Each structure stands twice: as C-alpha cells, then as structure tokens.
Amino acid sequence: MAQKINLSFSGAAILQALAHNYRYGFDIMDVTGLPSGTVYPALRRLEKAGLAVSKWEDEDTARKDQRPARKYYELTSGGRETLSEAVGRYRGLERTIKKVTKGVKPSRA
Amino acid sequence: MAVRIQTPGIYLWLIRAISLLLPGPSRSEWRREWDAEIVSRWLLLKKWERLNAHSKLDLFRRVQGALLDAVWFQQSRTRLTLVALNMLVALLTGFGALQEFIVGGIRYRQLQPFLISLMGIIVSILFVTSGIALLRRWSTVRRLITLTGTLSILLHVYGVLPPHRNMGFFVLIVGAGYGLVMLVVFDWNERRTIVS
Numbered sequence: 576m577a578q579k580i581n582l583s584f585s586g587a588a589i590l591q592a593l594a595h596n597y598r599y600g601f602d603i604m605d606v607t608g609l610p611s612g613t614v615y616p617a618l619r620r621l622e623k624a625g626l627a628v629s630k631w632e633d634e635d636t637a638r639k640d641q642r643p644a645r646k647y648y649e650l651t652s653g654g655r656e657t658l659s660e661a662v663g664r665y666r667g668l669e670r671t672i673k674k675v676t677k678g679v680k681p682s683r684a
Numbered sequence: 685m686a687v688r689i690q691t692p693g694i695y696l697w698l699i700r701a702i703s704l705l706l707p708g709p710s711r712s713e714w715r716r717e718w719d720a721e722i723v724s725r726w727l728l729l730k731k732w733e734r735l736n737a738h739s740k741l742d743l744f745r746r747v748q749g750a751l752l753d754a755v756w757f758q759q760s761r762t763r764l765t766l767v768a769l770n771m772l773v774a775l776l777t778g779f780g781a782l783q784e785f786i787v788g789g790i791r792y793r794q795l796q797p798f799l800i801s802l803m804g805i806i807v808s809i810l811f812v813t814s815g816i817a818l819l820r821r822w823s824t825v826r827r828l829i830t831l832t833g834t835l836s837i838l839l840h841v842y843g844v845l846p847p848h849r850n851m852g853f854f855v856l857i858v859g860a861g862y863g864l865v866m867l868v869v870f871d872w873n874e875r876r877t878i879v880s
Contacts, residue, residue: 601721601746611749616756642727643720646713 580624580657585609587661587668589617590654593627598647618648626654692726695747705754707821714757718750762873763818766866770815773862777836778808780855800843800850807836807859818870829870836863 582590588607597606604614621627627648637644650658662668696719703715725743729735758764781804788797810832817825840859843851851859 599721600717601725604746611746612752613749615749615753619753619756642724643716645720645724646717 580620580626582657582661584665584668585613586617586621587658587665589614589621590626590650590658590661591668593648593650594655594658598649599645600648603648621654622648625651626657627651692722692743695722695726695743698747699750702750702754705751705819706757707819710757714754718747718753722747758819760873762869766869766873767815767818769862770811770818770866773836773858774808774811774815777804777811777859780851781805781808784850796848797850800839800848803835803839807832807839810835826870826874829866833863833867836860836866 588609589603592603592606597603600611600615600618604611607614618627622629628651629646629648631646632644634644699715699718699722703711706714722743729739755764781801784797785801785805788794789801814825814828814832817828837860840851840856844853844856
C-alpha cells in the first residue's frame with residue numbers, strides 16, 4: 576500500500592515523467608532535466624513508498640535491440656493519486672514536463 | 685586534449701568501483717541496472733553517430749550521480765558518519781605513525797618509537813578495515829570495531845604517559861577520544877536498529 580509522503584517538486588516531476596511513459600532512469604533525466612544523483616535516489620524512495628514499481632525488461636525484447644535488459648519503473652495507483660494532488664500543488668509541473676519533452680521520445684523498445 | 689574513449693569500459697569500471705559502497709544483497713542488481721543504462725545509452729549514441737566528447741562528458745556526469753545513488757542505500761546516516769570519521773582518524777593516525785616509524789624507528793633505530801609507531805600503523809589499518817566492514821556490513825564488524833576502539837584507546841593513553849611521551853594531548857583526544865566515541869555510537873546504533 577502507498578505511504579503518504581511529502582512529495583518535493585523533483586519527486587513530482589519524476590512521477591509526471593513516469594505518467595508520460597518515460598520509464599527508465601536515463602530517460603527520466605532527459606525529460607526532467609534532473610541529474611542522476613537526484614533521479615535514482617528519488618526513484619528508490621518512490622518505490623519504497625509504493626508510488627512506483629520497478630520491473631526488469633523482457634530479455635528477448637532487449638536482445639532484439641542488441642542491448643542489455645534495463646530496469647523500468649511504473650506508476651502505481653497510489654502514485655497516480657499522489658501525482659494528481661501534486662499537480663494541483665505545483666502549478667508549473669505540467670508545463671515544465673511538456674516544455675522539456677518536446678521532441679524527446681521515450682527510448683523504450 | 686580530445687576525449688578518445690572508444691568503449692563504455694571506463695564508465696562500467698567506475699560503476700563497479702562505486703558498487704563496493706553498497707551492501708552485498710543490493711549490489712548485483714544495482715550494478716546490473718546502471719550497466720544496462722550506460723551500455724544502452726552508449727549504443728544509442730553510436731547508432732545516432734552522436735558519440736562525441738560532449739556526449740561522453742554527459743555520460744560521465746550521469747555516472748557521477750551513481751555515487752549519490754549508492755549512498756542512498758546506506759540507510760543509516762550514523763553508519764556513514766562513522767565510516768567518514770574512521771577514514772579521517774585512520775589518515776591522521778597513519779600519517780603520524782609513519783613519520784615516527786621512518787624517523788625514530790628506522791633512521792635512529794630506537795626500539796620504543798619503532799614499536800609504538802608500528803602499533804599506530806596497525807591501528808590506522810584497523811580503522812580503515814572497520815570502516816569498510818561498516819559499509820559492507822561484514823558479519824565481523826562488531827569484533828573489528830571493538831578491537832580497533834580498544835587498541836586505539838590503549839595506544840593513545842600509553843603514548844601520552846611518561847617517560848616517553850610520544851604523543852601530545854590533542855592526539856590523545858583524537859585517537860583515544862574517537863576510539864571511545866566509535867565504540868559507544870556503534871553499540872547505540874546497533875541497538876536502535878534492532879529495536880526499530
């Protein structure tokens with residue numbers, strides 16, 4: 576079950592990126608403009624709080640692309656609820672992600 | 685000078701080095717995640733023919749962040765503080781002991797400075813070892829901490845006593861004082877972790 580956590584702007588931006596289907600650490604960095612030292616610990620924290628879940632990518636899919644399987648993250652229902660609350664709180668959030676994501680496509684297979 | 689890195693090997697090597705900071709059970713999965721991201725990005729950049737000095741620097745910056753990510757896995761800030769202080773005290777003790785070892789022990793061939801500085805070097809190595817044990821959560825950590833703390837207290841108390849007075853009051857405070865603090869804080873932290 577999702578815990579109630581005080582979501583920072585960075586945390587909300589990461590949830591927003593996940594909601595836009597950017598599911599890998601490096602992709603999230605690209606679209607949020609946040610450094611890896613912020614994104615990865617935040618992803619661990621969100622996962623621990625039950626707002627996101629991580630899974631390993633299918634080996635066959637990765638092999639077809641001739642690269643190693645990556646770990647991807649998804650929003651949980653608790654994460655979606657928390658995000659919708661955060662969008663209300665951080666007014667610039669939706670706009671920020673949209674601005675950065677122009678022309679950046681998720682690099683998933 | 686142009687950056688001439690042709691494989692992601694150096695980044696993977698850095699990740700391997702940083703992964704040593706992680707507790708054993710989390711290490712392999714953590715490394716797998718970072719390795720996969722780096723190799724995938726490298727291959728993508730190569731495919732897009734955008735593998736240049738700028739993109740390699742960007743990849744390096746990303747790898748730097750892995751250090752903060754690894755630190756996150758060390759849930760106990762008290763442990764991390766102890767590790768940092770252990771390394772600092774090891775450096776100070778080791779530096780003083782090595783000087784005494786070379787000058788008093790080897791150059792002037794005096795037995796007492798030789799023995800006490802040798803002991804100082806051993807204590808310094810023990811501080812480093814117990815720091816690593818704290819980080820990597822070795823099962824022998826308690827024994828190592830107890831041994832290091834006790835030896836540090838004994839060494840520094842003996843060091844200030846007459847007639848030799850090998851050490852000053854400040855060294856006593858740092859060496860013996862920290863030895864005692866380390867023993868108490870480690871024990872308190874372990875009890876607190878068990879209770880919670």
